[in-house]
Amino acid sequence: MFKNMLKRSWLSIKRKLGRTIILTLIFFMMANLVLAAFIIKSAVSAQMDYAKSTLGGTVSIQADMDKIRENQEAEMKNGGNPGEMFKNMSRPSVDVKTANEIATSYTDYVKDYSYEVTSSANSNNLETVETKGFGGKMAGGMGGMPGMPGFGQDSSDDSTLDADITISGVNAYAYIDGVENETITIKDGTYFDEDSTDSVMVSYEFAELNSLKVGDTLKLKNIYTEKEVPLTIIGIYDSSEERADANTVYVNTETAAKFLSSDEYNSGNYDVDNVNFYMTSSDNAEEFVNKINEEFSELAENNLKVAVDTSEYDSISGSIDSVGSFANTILIIVIIAAVIIITLIVTINVKDRRYEIGVLMSLGASKKNIIGQIIAELLIVGTLGFTLASVTGTVFAGTLGNMILEGQTTSSNKQSEQNFGRPGASMGGMPSQKGNNSRSGAPEFPGDDMPNMKQAMQAGRGEEKIELNINAEPIDYLLLFVTGYLVIILALILPSVSIMHYQPKEILTGKE
Amino acid sequence: MSTKKNILTIENLSYSYQNGEHTQKVLDDVNIKFESGKIYAIVGESGSGKTTFLSLISALDKLQEGDIKFNSKSLKKITGQEFRLKYVNIVFQSYNLIKYMTAAENVEVASDFDNRKVDPNKYLEKVGINPEEGKRLVGKLSGGQQQRVAIARALASNSPIIMADEPTGNLDEDTEEKIIEIFRDLAHKDNKIVIIVTHSRRVAEKADKVLTLRRGKLS
Numbered sequence: 001m002f003k004n005m006l007k008r009s010w011l012s013i014k015r016k017l018g019r020t021i022i023l024t025l026i027f028f029m030m031a032n033l034v035l036a037a038f039i040i041k042s043a044v045s046a047q048m049d050y051a052k053s054t055l056g057g058t059v060s061i062q063a064d065m066d067k068i069r070e071n072q073e074a075e076m077k078n079g080g081n082p083g084e085m086f087k088n089m090s091r092p093s094v095d096v097k098t099a100n101e102i103a104t105s106y107t108d109y110v111k112d113y114s115y116e117v118t119s120s121a122n123s124n125n126l127e128t129v130e131t132k133g134f135g136g137k138m139a140g141g142m143g144g145m146p147g148m149p150g151f152g153q154d155s156s157d158d159s160t161l162d163a164d165i166t167i168s169g170v171n172a173y174a175y176i177d178g179v180e181n182e183t184i185t186i187k188d189g190t191y192f193d194e195d196s197t198d199s200v201m202v203s204y205e206f207a208e209l210n211s212l213k214v215g216d217t218l219k220l221k222n223i224y225t226e227k228e229v230p231l232t233i234i235g236i237y238d239s240s241e242e243r244a245d246a247n248t249v250y251v252n253t254e255t256a257a258k259f260l261s262s263d264e265y266n267s268g269n270y271d272v273d274n275v276n277f278y279m280t281s282s283d284n285a286e287e288f289v290n291k292i293n294e295e296f297s298e299l300a301e302n303n304l305k306v307a308v309d310t311s312e313y314d315s316i317s318g319s320i321d322s323v324g325s326f327a328n329t330i331l332i333i334v335i336i337a338a339v340i341i342i343t344l345i346v347t348i349n350v351k352d353r354r355y356e357i358g359v360l361m362s363l364g365a366s367k368k369n370i371i372g373q374i375i376a377e378l379l380i381v382g383t384l385g386f387t388l389a390s391v392t393g394t395v396f397a398g399t400l401g402n403m404i405l406e407g408q409t410t411s412s413n414k415q416s417e418q419n420f421g422r423p424g425a426s427m428g429g430m431p432s433q434k435g436n437n438s439r440s441g442a443p444e445f446p447g448d449d450m451p452n453m454k455q456a457m458q459a460g461r462g463e464e465k466i467e468l469n470i471n472a473e474p475i476d477y478l479l480l481f482v483t484g485y486l487v488i489i490l491a492l493i494l495p496s497v498s499i500m501h502y503q504p505k506e507i508l509t510g511k512e
Numbered sequence: 513m514s515t516k517k518n519i520l521t522i523e524n525l526s527y528s529y530q531n532g533e534h535t536q537k538v539l540d541d542v543n544i545k546f547e548s549g550k551i552y553a554i555v556g557e558s559g560s561g562k563t564t565f566l567s568l569i570s571a572l573d574k575l576q577e578g579d580i581k582f583n584s585k586s587l588k589k590i591t592g593q594e595f596r597l598k599y600v601n602i603v604f605q606s607y608n609l610i611k612y613m614t615a616a617e618n619v620e621v622a623s624d625f626d627n628r629k630v631d632p633n634k635y636l637e638k639v640g641i642n643p644e645e646g647k648r649l650v651g652k653l654s655g656g657q658q659q660r661v662a663i664a665r666a667l668a669s670n671s672p673i674i675m676a677d678e679p680t681g682n683l684d685e686d687t688e689e690k691i692i693e694i695f696r697d698l699a700h701k702d703n704k705i706v707i708i709v710t711h712s713r714r715v716a717e718k719a720d721k722v723l724t725l726r727r728g729k730l731s
Binding site: 004005011012015016355356358359361362363365366367369503504505508509 | 563567570572573593594596597598601602604608609610611612613617621622624625626649665669677
């Protein structure tokens with residue numbers, strides 16, 4: 001009986017070709033949208049997970065300016081001398097042992113970490129580039145001019161006053177502030193990493209001024225010990241940042257340590273700046289902060305605070321999440337629309353076939369058998385439409401997903417520009433203060449072979465569009481077919497109720 | 513060919529239509545027996561209840577009063593669908609064929625619901641439709657041919673009772689003559705109970721028994 005039912009269904013599909021084509025097209029269009037929605041949702045989910053792991057967020061240890069200000073205000077209220085206070089003020093800093101201990105104690109949370117060893121050196125007979133505007137050399141302190149004492153720098157330290165080169169020691173080239181947003185690029189030569197001891201990168205202006213090239217030896221003198229440290233120039237960088245200090249040379253941390261005082265160098269425990277811990281997942285960041293605050297309470301006592309920065313993840317997750325929400329909305333609308341449209345078509349079809357149904361009933365067909373035939377017809381046509389959509393759905397999903405994403409990213413960037421002056425900039429139009437977590441673009445960075453992450457980070461800067469990695473998985477096809485068949489079943493409820501109320505006498509004798 | 517005597521018994525059959533507050537009785541305590549091997553013609557004026565009677569005895573409508581039994585099997589004990597499937601097949605004036613099927617496929621449908629496999633050409637040839645014509649969609653056949661296909665379907669259904677409602681109403685005289693002969697053969701050769709509701713004098717003359725329905729009574 002089932003075979004006969006299928007046979008009648010097949011005959012109806014084959015002989016009523018116009019209706020079959022229309023139904024197939026409807027199923028095809030519906031299935032394309034449903035499949036696209038599922039694929040986009042999967043891609044969004046994968047991208048979010050990926051973003052969580054790759055842009056897991058950064059936890060940095062930095063000066064707690066609010067606390068310092070509060071302390072100052074309290075001291076002033078107690079009759080403190082502002083001049084004396086400024087003189088005695090020390091820059092809160094983390095020592096390298098603490099930074100290392102934190103990183104090695106929480107390997108479940110910390111994927112990588114970086115810090116900066118800052119020092120100064122004299123260049124002997126070499127000329128230095130005249131600094132442009134505010135904030136030239138870092139030598140001698142934070143953000144100070146060459147020869148000016150910085151925050152926490154004792155102005156009586158004459159040796160610093162003579163320094164003309166800033167030594168910036170970071171774990172690897174990728175961690176240099178400015179590499180990610182490409183304000184610093186390699187003009188010649190290569191980059192350094194943790195193993196590139198006694199290698200140095202100099203600025204293009206500095207190299208030009210002193211006719212230096214890659215492979216030359218740069219002899220810099222430790223300002224504390226007067227000892228000369230020969231460094232091999234392995235790269236020449238260029239900076240598009242107007243306020244960049246062309247007299248800054250970049251080395252790895254081990255090399256930078258050679259320009260510290262003898263005491264610091266010998267103890268092996270010197271102060272480091274810009275300590276950043278890169279999280280395995282942004283979800284772990286807050287928990288990690290709590291653990292550091294518990295375990296390393298001395299940080300707070302030294303006016304340091306542990307801060308979370310998940311802005312990169314947040315910036316991309318917002319856009320991607322919107323695409324996911326949009327895909328959900330599409331899915332719901334399409335399912336509702338499909339149920340309504342197919343219900344209408346089947347209802348009209350059943351009405352048209354009222355006579356046929358009456359004939360079948362007069363021959364002894366049960367109503368269930370007749371409904372079964374109509375279900376079988378729709379399932380066959382639906383399967384055809386869904387299968388065709390399986391071929392085109394991935395392409396459609398890719399176009400649709402990235403179109404939505406592009407719209408969303410553009411919208412976010414406009415919002416960002418309105419809020420902060422320019423895309424990707426931090427508040428006030430200042431360059432990103434994320435410090436050394438600037439990682440994409442660094443060839444040696446582990447994530448560099450991960451295009452998604454780079455796209456994500458670029459999107460975070462608002463410079464380039466993110467692209468969803470649209471790939472249909474077997475589960476997407478399964479969901480398409482399950483949803484499609486559910487839509488058919490739902491769409492058949494009303495027509496089936498109508499069939500259940502059919503009386504063969506009314507159909508067959510009413511026609512006479 | 514079965515020679516078993518089948519009997520369709522109508523007992524105290526009454527049926528009324530509710531027309532607003534007014535109740536119109538179209539069948540009033542009808543009692544009759546139809547035997548296999550005979551062809552019956554039911555005649556009567558328009559509105560006399562012929563079609564209602566046919567609908568009831570073919571289980572297209574529900575009984576109100578009385579009973580219908582095939583041999584000892586009461587229609588009250590089984591569903592209308594089962595009764596139609598097992599005992600009765602109906603031939604309509606408008607043929608009631610499925611348009612998207614060929615003549616042969618329409619005949620095959622008759623056996624779709626009781627899991628039998630039939631050779632449609634065997635039944636089509638019996639009513640004068642050759643296998644080539646059997647492959648054509650029914651819409652491509654003449655009225656007479658379509659009515660023959662409908663009768664072939666009734667034959668293929670293997671039902672012991674064949675009901676026909678004005679089966680020659682749309683046909684010319686020559687075709688009517690041939691169709692009547694087929695019905696006679698169904699009764700006399702195939703041992704079916706053939707009941708034809710008709711206005712046609714020629715059909716009535718060919719029946720073994722003519723019953724007149726008047727004011728709800730069958731005589």
